[in-house]
Amino acid sequence: MKPRILEVRTKVLKKNDELARQLRSDFSAAGVLAINLVSSPGTGKTTLLESTLGRLKQAGERCVAIVGDLATDNDARRLARSGVPVRQIETGGCCHLEADMIRDNLAEWKLTDYDYLFIENVGNLVCPTSWDLGEALRVVLLSVTEGEDKPLKYPGLFNTADVAVVTKIDLAIPCEFDRQAAHDNIHAVRPGMPILETSAKAETGMKSWIEYLQQQRDQLKARYEADRALRQA
Amino acid sequence: MHELSIANSLVETAAEAACDAGASKVTVVHLRLGLMAGVVKSSLEFCFELAAQDTLLEGSRLEIEQLPVEIYCPACQEVLELASVQWFHCPRCDTPSDDIRQGKELEIESLEIETE
Numbered sequence: 001m002k003p004r005i006l007e008v009r010t011k012v013l014k015k016n017d018e019l020a021r022q023l024r025s026d027f028s029a030a031g032v033l034a035i036n037l038v039s040s041p042g043t044g045k046t047t048l049l050e051s052t053l054g055r056l057k058q059a060g061e062r063c064v065a066i067v068g069d070l071a072t073d074n075d076a077r078r079l080a081r082s083g084v085p086v087r088q089i090e091t092g093g094c095c096h097l098e099a100d101m102i103r104d105n106l107a108e109w110k111l112t113d114y115d116y117l118f119i120e121n122v123g124n125l126v127c128p129t130s131w132d133l134g135e136a137l138r139v140v141l142l143s144v145t146e147g148e149d150k151p152l153k154y155p156g157l158f159n160t161a162d163v164a165v166v167t168k169i170d171l172a173i174p175c176e177f178d179r180q181a182a183h184d185n186i187h188a189v190r191p192g193m194p195i196l197e198t199s200a201k202a203e204t205g206m207k208s209w210i211e212y213l214q215q216q217r218d219q220l221k222a223r224y225e226a227d228r229a230l231r232q233a
Numbered sequence: 234m235h236e237l238s239i240a241n242s243l244v245e246t247a248a249e250a251a252c253d254a255g256a257s258k259v260t261v262v263h264l265r266l267g268l269m270a271g272v273v274k275s276s277l278e279f280c281f282e283l284a285a286q287d288t289l290l291e292g293s294r295l296e297i298e299q300l301p302v303e304i305y306c307p308a309c310q311e312v313l314e315l316a317s318v319q320w321f322h323c324p325r326c327d328t329p330s331d332d333i334r335q336g337k338e339l340e341i342e343s344l345e346i347e348t349e
Contacts, residue, residue, distance in 0.1 A: 004345070004346060004348070005343050005344070006254050006256070006343060006344040006345075007342075007343050008246075008247065008250045008343055009342060009343075010250065010341050011339060012242050012243045012246060012339045012341060013239070013242055013339060014246060016242070094238070096238075098238070127235035130271045130339065152319045155318045155319055156318075159269065159318075159333075188319055188321065189318070189319060189320075190321065190331055191321050191322070192329065
């Protein structure tokens, strides 16, 4: 027996990362903006998404949604009411979604038929952090009922997000929500991150949120076209 | 408890590399783990033992090197170690920065293997 050192230098999540990279390039080529919604349970991911799907559909945009849930299909049934195609991933106790789950659930959709893919991750502020799903946009939600210090308690997830959405803003006053502290804490762990404030129920801030998404999708398409022109040149 | 998923990927990746190198046994796994990788060291160690069962890694030791978070400060034009993961600002001049240069690592550095 000869003991020896074998240099490996390989990322543990290499397979997930490679698949996510492939998905990202597929989404981009098809002009689909993929959005990964992450938050703790009860922040209002499904409520925000229900309202978002309805509004985008009304604006003539074509959406699909994949929703991860530990054990029920309640969220998928709620989202299906919007008339948008929805796939449910029952993770069976798994606390996060992984790129292969997304790939498997995309199989029956033709990506070029759609403009937006929403992925509602499992409600959890820790576990989804490390798994790239190929999204263009990671959206972290923070509800006014949760407390302003969530970003400081979970810097990992907030740091990997591209935009923060403060939800249930209609409850800010009864919850004595300290808006400035929440913004400061978000920016402490992710300097410069855009923050939007919404209430899907009271229909506050939804217009800005929808416009933000549309802008992001336009930018994605413009970037892809510019890259393609550059490659052809 | 996503550390079990991580441990499974870790064992799978390491076993593949060891197998390719003709190893009969892995005795030590050297892992680089950044503070912002979102992995709890003790949970990973616990899960590693379970995941390693019935593989080339069974009975091997997991050596984890923990890496602090380092950011690039555009004002100081230098890479500096963060004092706290709750404050993504330059520890010297307090300029905000989330240009992370170290701290997200979750990678197998090397394996100590035995061949027959």
